[in-house]
Structure formats: C-alpha cells, structure tokens
Amino acid sequence: AQSVTQLDSHVSVSEGTPVLLRCNYSSSYSPSLFWYVQHPNKGLQLLLKYTSAATLVKGINGFEAEFKKSETSFHLTKPSAHMSDAAEYFCVVSERTGNTGKLIFGQGTTLQVKP
C-alpha cells in the first residue's frame, strides 16, 4: 500500500531565503506524486506532478521537486520565498493499483514566511 510522510508539520523561513519542504513516500509500484498548495480559506491547487518522466519537475510560482527513487523522497524547493508563498502544502501519492486514481495525502506542512 502507498503512504506519504511529510517530515515537518511547520516550516518558517524569511522572505528571500530558500524553501525546503520534505516528503517521503512508500509505494510498491512506480508512483505518481504531486504537491498541492492550500492558501487560507481556499481550495487546493496543484503545484506540480511527477509521472515517471523527468525526475526534476518544475511547477508554478517557481517551485520544483526532485523525485529520488533510492531515497523514496519527493522534496519541494524554491530558491527564494515570497510572502505570498505562506500556505499549507500537501505531498500526495496516487494509488496506481487497480487504476482507482485515489490520492493519498500527507499530513501537510504549514509554511510561514517572515518579512
């Protein structure tokens, strides 16, 4: 069975400094992996996705993530944080067995950006 672990429940950075949100996954199959962002009082928006093509995936708003099979990780990074990046971020794996398309969510990481 697939599972996702986000290693930090809360990350705080200063504006203009790099962002690193960590995610480890467990999957018996070649996974599809996603990062979603949720701004306060908003729905979830897809940041980026990995689907077994390039291991370095670029997303919206300057975010990117690298799929590392040997480390079973899919960490999210951004070179320079902006105040508007403050939100909750979810690492997600798609359950590919049986073609159900079900998503399994991590617990979420709250990103705080300080001026």
Added chain:
Amino acid sequence: DADVTQTPRNRITKTGKRIMLECSQTKGHDRMYWYRQDPGLGLRLIYYSFDVKDINKGEISDGYSVSRQAQAKFSLSLESAIPNQTALYFCATSDATGGGAYEQYFGPGTRLTVT
C-alpha cells in the same frame, strides 16, 4: 466561473440533523471524489465515483452517503450529523487519462460545523 463548485460554503447544523453538501463540475470529468480535512490529518477520502452507476467507499465512509445524480453532480449526505463530523469538506474531479497521473481538481470547500 469555477470548474468545481460546492454549496453551501459554510454550514452550521445541530446534532441529529440531516444535511446535504452538493458538488457540481464543468470539467467534463467522469471521476468525482469527496474528502474531509481535519487539522494535522491531511485529506481523507470519504467516497468516490467513476460514473453515475459506479460508487465506492473510501477510507472513512461510516456516517456518510452519496448520490451521483449526473456526470456533473455528486452530493454528500450526513444522515444524522454528529459533532465529530465537524470538518472542511472538499469535492474533487479527475479524468482517467493524463498518463495515469490522475491529478485531481478541487472545489473551494464547505466548512461544516455540527453543534
């Protein structure tokens, strides 16, 4: 106009009352999902539907029921609401293509409070 809409956006109800949350989509997707979000737990799947005649339980379906009235409409009901069903509820859609990634598109959420 939003691709995935949810009504109501906020609802306060009393224990024992029946309540229905509605979801509509204009993306033309066959697959629809209902999730609940609780702090620190990420999103958990309640029910999902692959088409009008195909409805499946998710990991936390007890106390909930659903109805897929049309390809574009998927409703979630709480037959007798209880306080621990207080949560943020999300509807999502996906199609079965996209290289098997099954990325999902989320509505804005319904905040439900059961007193």
